[in-house]
Amino acid sequence: MKYETVIGLEVHVELASKSKLFCSCTTEFGGEPNSHCCPVCTGMPGTLPVFNRKVLEFAVKAGLALGCDITRVFRFDRKNYFYPDLPKAYQISQLYAPVAVNGHTEIKTADGTVKTIRIHEMHMEEDAGKIIHSPDGKTAFLDYNRCGVPLVEIVTEPDFRNAEEVNAFLYRLRSVFKYLGISDCKMEEGSMRADVNLSVRPEGSEEFGTRTEMKNINSFRAIERAIAYESARQIKVVENGGTIIQETRRWDNASGRSYAMRSKEEAKDYRYFPEPDLPAFHISDDEIKRCKDLIPEFAEERAERLVREMSLPEEDAALITASRNLADLFEDTVKICGAPAEVRFWFTGGLLSFINETGRDPEDIALSPEKFAEFAGLVVSGELKREAGKKVFRALLESDGELDLRKFIKENGLETLDDGELIAETVRKVIAENPKPYEQYRNGETKVFGFFVGRVMKELKGRADPAAVNSTVRNILGNSLEKHL
Amino acid sequence: MRRQKALKYMKTDRNTVLRAAELSKLILTEDETEKMVTELGKLAEIIGNLDIGDISETGSEAAQPVSEAREDEVKPSAERDKILQNAPEHTEEYFCAPDTFDKGGDE
Numbered sequence: 249m250k251y252e253t254v255i256g257l258e259v260h261v262e263l264a265s266k267s268k269l270f271c272s273c274t275t276e277f278g279g280e281p282n283s284h285c286c287p288v289c290t291g292m293p294g295t296l297p298v299f300n301r302k303v304l305e306f307a308v309k310a311g312l313a314l315g316c317d318i319t320r321v322f323r324f325d326r327k328n329y330f331y332p333d334l335p336k337a338y339q340i341s342q343l344y345a346p347v348a349v350n351g352h353t354e355i356k357t358a359d360g361t362v363k364t365i366r367i368h369e370m371h372m373e374e375d376a377g378k379i380i381h382s383p384d385g386k387t388a389f390l391d392y393n394r395c396g397v398p399l400v401e402i403v404t405e406p407d408f409r410n411a412e413e414v415n416a417f418l419y420r421l422r423s424v425f426k427y428l429g430i431s432d433c434k435m436e437e438g439s440m441r442a443d444v445n446l447s448v449r450p451e452g453s454e455e456f457g458t459r460t461e462m463k464n465i466n467s468f469r470a471i472e473r474a475i476a477y478e479s480a481r482q483i484k485v486v487e488n489g490g491t492i493i494q495e496t497r498r499w500d501n502a503s504g505r506s507y508a509m510r511s512k513e514e515a516k517d518y519r520y521f522p523e524p525d526l527p528a529f530h531i532s533d534d535e536i537k538r539c540k541d542l543i544p545e546f547a548e549e550r551a552e553r554l555v556r557e558m559s560l561p562e563e564d565a566a567l568i569t570a571s572r573n574l575a576d577l578f579e580d581t582v583k584i585c586g587a588p589a590e591v592r593f594w595f596t597g598g599l600l601s602f603i604n605e606t607g608r609d610p611e612d613i614a615l616s617p618e619k620f621a622e623f624a625g626l627v628v629s630g631e632l633k634r635e636a637g638k639k640v641f642r643a644l645l646e647s648d649g650e651l652d653l654r655k656f657i658k659e660n661g662l663e664t665l666d667d668g669e670l671i672a673e674t675v676r677k678v679i680a681e682n683p684k685p686y687e688q689y690r691n692g693e694t695k696v697f698g699f700f701v702g703r704v705m706k707e708l709k710g711r712a713d714p715a716a717v718n719s720t721v722r723n724i725l726g727n728s729l730e731k732h733l
Numbered sequence: 734m735r736r737q738k739a740l741k742y743m744k745t746d747r748n749t750v751l752r753a754a755e756l757s758k759l760i761l762t763e764d765e766t767e768k769m770v771t772e773l774g775k776l777a778e779i780i781g782n783l784d785i786g787d788i789s790e791t792g793s794e795a796a797q798p799v800s801e802a803r804e805d806e807v808k809p810s811a812e813r814d815k816i817l818q819n820a821p822e823h824t825e826e827y828f829c830a831p832d833t834f835d836k837g838g839d840e
């Protein structure tokens with residue numbers, strides 16, 4: 249029998265507010281253990297949570313971007329569970345009136361298929377702390393720096409059928425959240441985490457099978473592996489006449505397996521009730537409109553527009569728009585200097601390879617469009633040749649956009665050379681220094697012609713016009729050939 | 734397809750009490766269990782008698798404009814040695830708790 253896998257997601261994303269959800273401690277990643285803590289986020293008796301309104305703004309933006317209805321009067325609820333990563337023994341979350349409901353977003357898989365994924369709801373909640381288990385298994389060491397950092401949890405409907413769709417959705421989510429500037433969505437730092445609800449059923453069946461929930465999955469690759477493993481496991485159980493138990497399973501990436509969690513904690517009863525320490529909040533139409541106005545054009549739409557308006561190749565447009573910072577830089581630079589082809593040349597060749605080589609975060613590239621435009625202008629006007637420009641552009645990037653371009657060009661002698669005599673002199677020098685290729689050329693091996701051009705360009709630090717070098721080499725070699733005959 | 738969110742009144746029987754005890758990490762003796770069934774049962778009955786009707790919109794009229802909520806400003810956190818002193822057990826860096834929790838077992 250053929251089986252179909254049915255998957256729903258719960259995605260936790262940490263929001264990039266400066267301070268925590270209910271206290272003024274910093275949300276900065278890292279730091280000495282327990283150095284970003286106060287009586288509120290360590291759950292001391294007598295403290296009260298105070299809601300950070302920036303988090304609401306971020307959540308509303310996220311909700312709108314995911315096509316959700318925004319709840320006008322939202323509340324917080326208490327989710328009780330007893331585990332040392334949560335010093336209060338409850339998490340402040342939202343159950344009865346989550347901030348956003350009933351959304352949808354489109355995903356595109358590699359073969360170009362477009363599919364709509366429905367969003368059940370999105371709610372705000374606080375993150376938990378980190379537990380370090382002692383080697384003897386007796387003591388839990390607790391670091392509450394992450395405790396109280398704001399999260400949104402996005403709950404999808406079970407609309408996914410394979411890992412590729414799941415990852416397409418997560419990439420889309422990451423791109424949207426980064427464009428909104430509300431999260432860096434770094435899976436490796438845990439600022440984006442996915443729980444996978446998975447069941448299998450015979451193909452064509454309308455009924456859902458019993459699902460399991462896999463937690464602790466923290467990379468796109470791990471999600472693929474976890475889904476492949478768990479659906480194979482469930483199919484095997486069903487085929488052998490067994491039944492799937494509804495349970496939480498922990499994905500262990502090192503062993504490539506999922507394990508049932510036997511803890512009694514899994515007898516889930518969170519005894520939710522409305523959070524008595526916080527009022528209900530009301531969002532006005534104006535506030536929603538203000539958030540709506542701040543929603544940018546997202547990566548995919550922007551890439552399509554760049555292809556349409558500037559005739560960029562699709563791959564280039566996708567690379568450029570992958571980061572909002574880079575896409576803004578590209579478009580603003582083109583606007584200033586009006587030379588899209590030149591900007592694209594330096595962007596895809598120079599800037600993107602710089603990012604790849606150095607592993608820099610595209611969002612941290614500080615080069616200004618004015619500076620980039622100044623550089624592109626020098627090349628367009630011919631003051632700087634592309635070949636010599638490579639060195640300048642690299643230095644510009646390495647200086648974080650601070651480089652004084654003209655000074656650098658002058659100091660390194662990189663300005664364009666239109667001194668025909670110097671070019672000719674250099675050609676003669678290169679020929680004199682390379683008797684062997686010259687001999688080959690005279691014997692009719694014209695392929696060494698390129699060798700001479702390359703050498704001359706190098707001698708001249710790429711400053712000369714390649715066409716001029718070409719014709720000079722041709723002339724001098726040709727003349728010498730005639731003389732020789 | 735919203736989650737079922739209506740609150741239900743439960744009958745307070747022996748099972749309810751044992752379940753509540755389990756969730757509260759309490760171990761009750763047979764006598765205590767009996768006592769709880771009676772006492773909690775009476776309490777639940779009083780609450781049940783309140784019959785306050787539809788409370789789904791309660792609180793909305795008292796909702797606070799979100800614009801009055803806190804500004805996103807970082808203030809210094811507590812000094813670590815002071816905050817750690819609040820715990821019965823700690824090291825110089827960490828709070829400590831007994832690690833008796835199941836971390837997942839066999840497949």
Ligand SMILES: [Zn+2]
Pocket residue numbers: 268271272273284285286287288289290396810
């Ligand atoms: Zn705090």
